[in-house]
Amino acid sequence: MLALMAPSVVFVCLVFVLPIALFLFRAVDxxxxxxxxxxxxxxxxxxxxxxxxxxxxxxxxxxxLTVLRGSPELAILARRLNYALPGFRGTLTRTGRMLPASxxxxxxxxxxxxxxxxxxxxIWAVLRQQSGPVTDFFLxxxxxxxxxxxxxxxxVAGDQAIFIDLYGRTLWVSLGVTLFxxxxxxPIAAAMAxxxxxxANWMLLGVLVPFWTSLLVRTTxxxxxxxxxxLVNRALIWLGVLDTPLQLVFNRTGVYIAMVHVLLPYxxxxxxxxMKGIQQSHLRAASSLGASPLRVFFTxxxxxxxxxxxxxxxxxFVSAVGFYxxxxxxxxxxxxxxxxxxxxFTNSAVNWGLASALGAFLLLLVAITYLxxxxxxxxxxxxxx
Amino acid sequence: MQGAPKTxxxxxxxxxxxxxTIAMFVFLIAPxxxxxxxxxxxxxxxxxxxxxxxxxxxxxxxxxxxWTDALRNSVVIGVLTTLLATALGTAAAVGLHGAKSRxxxxxIALLVTPLAVPVVIVAVATFYLFASLQxxxxxxxxxxxxxVLALPFVVVTVSATLQGYDPNLTRAxxxxxxAPWHAFRTVxxxxxxPGVISGALFAFVTSFDELVVAIFLSSPQLRTLPRQIFSxxxxxxxxxxxxxxxxxxxxxxLLMAAMEALRRRSERMRRATxxxx
Numbered sequence: 001m002l003a004l005m006a007p008s009v010v011f012v013c014l015v016f017v018l019p020i021a022l023f024l025f026r027a028v029d030x031x032x033x034x035x036x037x038x039x040x041x042x043x044x045x046x047x048x049x050x051x052x053x054x055x056x057x058x059x060x061x062x063x064x065l066t067v068l069r070g071s072p073e074l075a076i077l078a079r080r081l082n083y084a085l086p087g088f089r090g091t092l093t094r095t096g097r098m099l100p101a102s103x104x105x106x107x108x109x110x111x112x113x114x115x116x117x118x119x120x121x122x123i124w125a126v127l128r129q130q131s132g133p134v135t136d137f138f139l140x141x142x143x144x145x146x147x148x149x150x151x152x153x154x155x156v157a158g159d160q161a162i163f164i165d166l167y168g169r170t171l172w173v174s175l176g177v178t179l180f181x182x183x184x185x186x187p188i189a190a191a192m193a194x195x196x197x198x199x200a201n202w203m204l205l206g207v208l209v210p211f212w213t214s215l216l217v218r219t220t221x222x223x224x225x226x227x228x229x230x231l232v233n234r235a236l237i238w239l240g241v242l243d244t245p246l247q248l249v250f251n252r253t254g255v256y257i258a259m260v261h262v263l264l265p266y267x268x269x270x271x272x273x274x275m276k277g278i279q280q281s282h283l284r285a286a287s288s289l290g291a292s293p294l295r296v297f298f299t300x301x302x303x304x305x306x307x308x309x310x311x312x313x314x315x316x317f318v319s320a321v322g323f324y325x326x327x328x329x330x331x332x333x334x335x336x337x338x339x340x341x342x343x344x345f346t347n348s349a350v351n352w353g354l355a356s357a358l359g360a361f362l363l364l365l366v367a368i369t370y371l372x373x374x375x376x377x378x379x380x381x382x383x384x385x
Numbered sequence: 386m387q388g389a390p391k392t393x394x395x396x397x398x399x400x401x402x403x404x405x406t407i408a409m410f411v412f413l414i415a416p417x418x419x420x421x422x423x424x425x426x427x428x429x430x431x432x433x434x435x436x437x438x439x440x441x442x443x444x445x446x447x448x449x450x451x452w453t454d455a456l457r458n459s460v461v462i463g464v465l466t467t468l469l470a471t472a473l474g475t476a477a478a479v480g481l482h483g484a485k486s487r488x489x490x491x492x493i494a495l496l497v498t499p500l501a502v503p504v505v506i507v508a509v510a511t512f513y514l515f516a517s518l519q520x521x522x523x524x525x526x527x528x529x530x531x532x533v534l535a536l537p538f539v540v541v542t543v544s545a546t547l548q549g550y551d552p553n554l555t556r557a558x559x560x561x562x563x564a565p566w567h568a569f570r571t572v573x574x575x576x577x578x579p580g581v582i583s584g585a586l587f588a589f590v591t592s593f594d595e596l597v598v599a600i601f602l603s604s605p606q607l608r609t610l611p612r613q614i615f616s617x618x619x620x621x622x623x624x625x626x627x628x629x630x631x632x633x634x635x636x637x638x639l640l641m642a643a644m645e646a647l648r649r650r651s652e653r654m655r656r657a658t659x660x661x662x
Contacts, residue, residue, distance in 0.1 A: 002480065002484065003480070004476040004477060004479055004483075005476070005477050005480040005481060005484070005492050007473050007476060007477070008473045008474065008476065008477035008492075008496055008536065008540070009477075009492060009495060009496070011473055011532070011533075011536070012495055012496055012498075012499070012533060012536065013495075015511070015529050015530065015532070015533050016498070016499050016507065016533045017495075018514065019507075019510040019511050019513060019514035019515075020502070020506065020507070020510040022510070022513060022514055023506075023509060023510035023513045023514075024510075026513070184409060187402065187405060187406070187409075188406060188409050188410075191402065191406045203406075203410070206410045206413055206414055207413060208641070208645065209413075209414065209638060210413050210414065210416075210417050212590075212637055212638050212641035212642070213417045213634055213637060213638060214594040214596075214611065214633050214634065214637055215594070215596070216594070216596050216611050216614055216618075216630075216633070217417070217420065217614075217630045217633055217634050218416055218417060219618075220420070220614065220618050220622075220626065220627075220630055221416040221417065221419050221420050221630075222416055223618060223622065224419065224420070224423065224431050224622070224627070225416060225419060227431075229430075229432050230432075231419065231433050234433065261412065261413070261416060264413065265413075318501070318503075321503070322502075322503025322504065322505060322506070324503075324504075324505040324597060325596055325597060325615070328619070329615075329618055329619060339503060339505040342505055342506070342509055343505060343509065343600075343601075346509050346512065346513075346601070347601075352513065355509060359506045359509065359510075362503060362506065363502065363503070363506060366501065366502070366503060370501060
């Protein structure tokens with residue numbers, strides 16, 4: 001029996017667990033720097049006072065750069081250190097080009113003569129912080145934090161602080177979508193649970209068809225429907241509600257409409273299966289004892305359907321948090337969520353460390369949501385069908 | 386007369402809730418259906434009213450190599466993913482059914498986890514590893530990554546079917562001298578076939594509809610249908626995209642409906658077996 005499970009287990013470990021582990025390790029991986037600057041990494045720890053380092057440190061840097069000169073690794077190192085200190089790339093490239101001979105009387109004076117930045121304690125503080133095999137740099141950056149010259153964690157300047165806003169926006173949009181799905185989905189699921197079997201089957205089909213339809217097709221449809229010349233604007237103008245077309249797409253409104261549409265079945269289906277199991281006799285018993293319809297709803301029906309609400313809300317929320325395609329197509333530049341930035345730092349900026357740090361925080365958010373809400377309603381309920 | 390105002394109120398509430406339900410179903414269904422008429426437009430723009438009817442965009446879709454290549458790639462990747470995921474997943478489900486060891490829970494959790502992780506993370510992580518293995522932009526890379534996403538569905542559907550399967554049948558076959566593979570092929574497989582087929586259909590649709598992994602693992606020379614639609618929507622949106630979307634829509638809705646029919650059938654059979662015993 002173990003032999004039958006083994007291929008799947010090995011496959012998932014190799015093609016799913018291993019890539020994710022390697023990718024997440026990039027968030028703290030700093031091997032690029034000590035590999036490029038081995039001599040410097042050895043001696044830089046000997047100096048620790050926030051002033052300029054002693055001569056041997058300068059000499060180690062010259063020796064390392066002499067080896068690196070002209071190799072592509074210098075460019076990789078320059079890019080990596082430029083993340084930590086803008087301008088570092090220029091300094092390093094210029095130094096690499098005009099490198100002093102290794103037997104100059106003072107490597108310190110020679111380097112400062114090439115670029116005055118080498119007389120700045122900040123550049124050395126950055127080098128010292130970034131020369132270990134692991135770094136907290138990317139995780140801190142993804143939290144809008146950095147280390148100052150003294151090594152203390154401080155907030156980054158206002159115009160560079162974008163990530164806390166990003167998490168806030170992702171959470172806010174996801175919570176909004178979840179709330180809309182609960183409010184819109186609850187009455188539908190209740191109507192389905194109350195309907196005759198034949199009607200309920202048709203209604204179920206009405207939920208399943210959009211559920212089965214590719215997310216891309218539905219998102220495309222919303223781009224077409226919501227554009228200025230689209231059906232929705234035309235209808236509203238024809239009805240006299242509007243004079244001029246409303247901007248409904250490439251902004252937050254479009255993101256909400258499309259995401260609610262995509263995720264609504266994830267709310268309705270688990271809720272419907274819970275509501276179908278509620279005994280009508282409970283409700284009748286409460287009414288016959290004189291409870292008003294509102295009271296029956298709030299004291300019997302709502303508590304009994306709560307597991308469905310929580311399960312549906314969990315599924316909608318964790319899916320929404322990881323959304324990438326829909327906001328990318330129907331949102332504007334200010335509506336993008338964590339997923340978009342992970343993709344941006346992978347494809348466009350090629351900053352694996354930052355992509356990985358963002359991925360780690362997204363994964364953490366999803367895991368916490370699953371654990372808390374899964375415990376609350378039982379993991380078995382966290383399925384759509 | 387005491388009941389009269391209440392009945393009126395109930396009547397109004399009933400009508401309101403019916404109107405709301407109908408409106409919500411229009412919201413759910415209309416965007417799916419709207420691409421249908423648009424794909425038959427005689428014009429160049431995606432606007433209503435249509436200037437006339439034409440099948441020109443389907444002709445474009447089925448003759449332009451940009452689209453035909455993408456369709457062919459999606460079918461090839463989908464079929465290979467289906468074969469791999471169905472074989473792996475069915476074996477795992479049968480193994481899990483037989484072994485009620487303390488590892489079973491952990492194995493199920495491991496096999497189902499890819500569903501819980503945001504796809505963008507799976508895509509980026511796979512891209513990171515596959516780039517160093519030269520698997521980006523290859524059929525193999527896309528098939529492997531899609532199989533990870535399709536495998537949970539196969540394991541879950543086949544496991545569900547196996548719940549109605551009596552393991553004594555396998556033992557009976559073995560006691561009559563059948564080798565394990567022979568017993569599986571002639572006894573177990575015919576009985577669990579509906580579950581295996583719906584798992585396979587699910588695996589195909591998962592791969593055929595998949596976009597996020599395809600964004601990272603495809604290349605300009607190897608694009609899947611969803612990837613080609615995606616670049617069309619983000620660059621310039623032409624009616625050819627709606628024709629492509631209709632093709633995608635038909636394949637997935639058709640296969641999913643077939644799967645749903647199988648699911649109901651096996652549920653009925655399970656209930657019948659439970660009632661009989």
